[in-house]
Amino acid sequence: MNPAPMVALVGNPNAGKSALFNALTGARQKVGNYPGVTVERKAGRMSLADGRPIELIDLPGTYSLEPASPDEQVTRDVLFGKQEGERLPQAILCVVDATNLDNHLRFTLQLIALGLPVVVALNMVDMAERDGLKIDAARLSKELGVPVIPTVAVRKRGIDALREAMAELVGDGTVHRIAAGPGFHHEDLVVLQRRARAIAIAATKEEHGARKVSHTIDSVTLHPIMGPVLLFALMFVVFQAVFAWAQAPMDAITAGFDGLGHWVEATFPNGFVRNLLAEGVIKGTGAVVTFLPQILILFFFILLLEATGYMVRAAFIMDRLMARVGLSGRAFIPLLSSFACAVPGIMATRTIDDPKDRLTTILIAPLTTCSARLPVYTLIIGSCIPNRQMLPFIGLQGVVLFGLFVMGIVCALLAALVLRKTVTKGPSQGFMMEMPKYQAPSVRDVALGLWTRALIFLKRAGTIILASNVILWVLASYPVAPAGRLQTEYSIAGRIASAIEVVVKPIGFNHHIALALPPAMAAREVAVSALATTYAIDAGDDTDKASEEVGPKLAKDWSLPTALAFLMWFVFAPQCLSTIAVTRRETNGWKWPAFMVSYLFVLAYVAAGATFWIATWAGL
Ligand SMILES: Nc1nc2c(ncn2[C@@H]2O[C@H](COP(=O)(O)OP(=O)(O)OP(=O)(O)O)[C@@H](O)[C@H]2O)c(=O)[nH]1
Numbered sequence: 001m002n003p004a005p006m007v008a009l010v011g012n013p014n015a016g017k018s019a020l021f022n023a024l025t026g027a028r029q030k031v032g033n034y035p036g037v038t039v040e041r042k043a044g045r046m047s048l049a050d051g052r053p054i055e056l057i058d059l060p061g062t063y064s065l066e067p068a069s070p071d072e073q074v075t076r077d078v079l080f081g082k083q084e085g086e087r088l089p090q091a092i093l094c095v096v097d098a099t100n101l102d103n104h105l106r107f108t109l110q111l112i113a114l115g116l117p118v119v120v121a122l123n124m125v126d127m128a129e130r131d132g133l134k135i136d137a138a139r140l141s142k143e144l145g146v147p148v149i150p151t152v153a154v155r156k157r158g159i160d161a162l163r164e165a166m167a168e169l170v171g172d173g174t175v176h177r178i179a180a181g182p183g184f185h186h187e188d189l190v191v192l193q194r195r196a197r198a199i200a201i202a203a204t205k206e207e208h209g210a211r212k213v214s215h216t217i218d219s220v221t222l223h224p225i226m227g228p229v230l231l232f233a234l235m236f237v238v239f240q241a242v243f244a245w246a247q248a249p250m251d252a253i254t255a256g257f258d259g260l261g262h263w264v265e266a267t268f269p270n271g272f273v274r275n276l277l278a279e280g281v282i283k284g285t286g287a288v289v290t291f292l293p294q295i296l297i298l299f300f301f302i303l304l305l306e307a308t309g310y311m312v313r314a315a316f317i318m319d320r321l322m323a324r325v326g327l328s329g330r331a332f333i334p335l336l337s338s339f340a341c342a343v344p345g346i347m348a349t350r351t352i353d354d355p356k357d358r359l360t361t362i363l364i365a366p367l368t369t370c371s372a373r374l375p376v377y378t379l380i381i382g383s384c385i386p387n388r389q390m391l392p393f394i395g396l397q398g399v400v401l402f403g404l405f406v407m408g409i410v411c412a413l414l415a416a417l418v419l420r421k422t423v424t425k426g427p428s429q430g431f432m433m434e435m436p437k438y439q440a441p442s443v444r445d446v447a448l449g450l451w452t453r454a455l456i457f458l459k460r461a462g463t464i465i466l467a468s469n470v471i472l473w474v475l476a477s478y479p480v481a482p483a484g485r486l487q488t489e490y491s492i493a494g495r496i497a498s499a500i501e502v503v504v505k506p507i508g509f510n511h512h513i514a515l516a517l518p519p520a521m522a523a524r525e526v527a528v529s530a531l532a533t534t535y536a537i538d539a540g541d542d543t544d545k546a547s548e549e550v551g552p553k554l555a556k557d558w559s560l561p562t563a564l565a566f567l568m569w570f571v572f573a574p575q576c577l578s579t580i581a582v583t584r585r586e587t588n589g590w591k592w593p594a595f596m597v598s599y600l601f602v603l604a605y606v607a608a609g610a611t612f613w614i615a616t617w618a619g620l
């Protein structure tokens with residue numbers, strides 16, 4: 001006797017597959033296990049409208065045909081007829097959640113492309129109605145080209161209609177295909193998502209409130225051309241704001257630290273304590289803390305975009321680009337976190353299942369511009385790049401900062417492309433993202449996020465940055481230089497710097513930069529405080545010069561090619577020991593951190609050198 005035809009119940013997680021399975025099969029269920037994996041096999045018997053018996057299997061919920069877990073692997077293998085202990089199904093019963101159509105239809109489109117007969121159960125229509133959402137099942141059926149039956153699995157509504165549709169589908173019980181259609185490849189995911197949305201919108205008769213607003217906004221933010229343009233424009237505005245809004249609070253903080261410095265100079269007798277406090281502690285730490293407003297402004301925007309639901313859209317727009325360089329969309333969130341700091345970013349790569357995808361993401365994470373680089377960038381840009389208006393509201397300084405961020409992103413993507421073709425070669429997999437509804441951001445959440453950021457930053461300033469400053473100050477102040485010799489050359493730090501200078505002179509770096517490079521390994525911002533401290537030491541007892549800010553000193557002392565080369569160095573150089581340490585931890589060994597440090601140092605050296613020589617040649 002031929003076994004009864006088999007129909008597979010498939011859909012996104014939580015679409016209501018199990019509820020539907022129960023409604024269709026009642027008590028006639030059998031639970032087993034697939035051989036070799038810990039995935040349950042749930043099968044049941046049911047009869048079609050014409051009385052024929054069939055076997056129904058309830059497959060694990062999955063977002064796409066690119067498996068991300070053992071469960072999803074089973075679903076895929078069953079649908080391709082490759083699962084051990086399972087035959088190829090005659091037909092697919094695809095369950096979609098009516099309240100989440102655009103997300104669920106993506107998978108439906110992939111299933112239809114498989115070539116097996118498909119019937120769609122438009123489930124949870126009760127929830128949809130409650131939300132004021134009306135879906136036109138007939139229209140949906142026309143758009144998809146397969147039967148669509150509205151159901152409420154938990155109330156057993158639509159079950160008879162489903163039995164009828166399935167009877168037609170199964171036909172005489174022979175398997176009709178299989179010719180794999182389009183839609184399996186990661187490259188097509190964005191196209192698929194767009195089609196899914198278009199179909200969802202076409203089949204929506206009525207929607208209200210937040211749902212409608214979300215769809216209207218998305219028609220712009222996810223538009224193939226307007227979407228990326230908007231994303232780019234938003235980021236551009238953010239970087240302009242970082243300079244424009246931060247000026248006043250930065251001046252206030254600088255004035256505060258200056259006042260503190262004057263007070264120390266007036267209170268303590270000239271000597272070790274006074275100089276340590278004034279030059280090492282206050283000057284150095286003050287130089288870094290000044291950048292708090294800029295960091296908060298940047299994070300204000302990031303938090304705002306996250307809280308409104310826009311960030312996922314940004315990830316979606318970026319997904320295609322990520323696929324081009326062999327990364328999955330899953331890499332976007334870790335890379336985005338790396339804009340705060342590479343350490344949480346690298347830790348966030350744990351959500352990437354594919355080991356090679358994950359390793360690639362770890363290796364390129366230090367190229368995205370972490371917030372610790374912001375003080376360095378803004379100090380150098382503020383003092384060495386002319387504050388010229390290029391257009392109304394568009395200043396050159398903001399453009400350069402934006403350019404540095406973009407360069408970080410572009411280089412990270414290029415590095416991924418190269419790594420994926422060489423050291424981390426292997427197939428890449430796709431990623432499906434749920435699009436949440438847009439929301440008005442909660443003031444409390446944003447404020448809380450900013451507060452946490454501020455605390456982290458100030459804690460760094462008070463611990464690792466302060467400690468590095470003190471050490472640098474001591475090393476740079478002793479032994480005391482005899483008359484006629486510069487302290488920053490005669491001291492211990494000065495001599496170390498002189499050795500480093502030999503290596504970095506060809507790329508345009510001066511003695512003060514060589515002094516700032518080793519302490520910047522503790523944290524990148526320390527480069528700023530190191531410059532402030534060493535310039536303050538050089539000024540010595542000449543109070544006029546000593547009270548001057550570090551910015552104007554750089555403006556006088558550095559040529560434009562040197563400043564540009566220094567910026568380039570900071571785009572690439574693998575600074576900060578914490579990043580190296582977390583890479584070691586996440587990759588279980590020294591091999592990959594060593595590789596990362598080497599390739600980044602080489603890049604930094606070449607990029608800084610090329611910039612210096614091109615800028616010099618161009619006569620800047
Ligand atoms: N209101 C309503 N709730 C439903 C309906 N169908 C399912 N649910 C509920 O939705 C939740 C998820 O349903 P499940 O049947 O477990 O979903 P599933 O697709 O099997 O989920 P996974 O096995 O995790 O992939 C459960 O709480 C169900 O009770 C429906 O038509 N209407």
Ligand SMILES: [Mg+2]
Nearest residue numbers: 017018019061
């Ligand atoms: Mg289930």
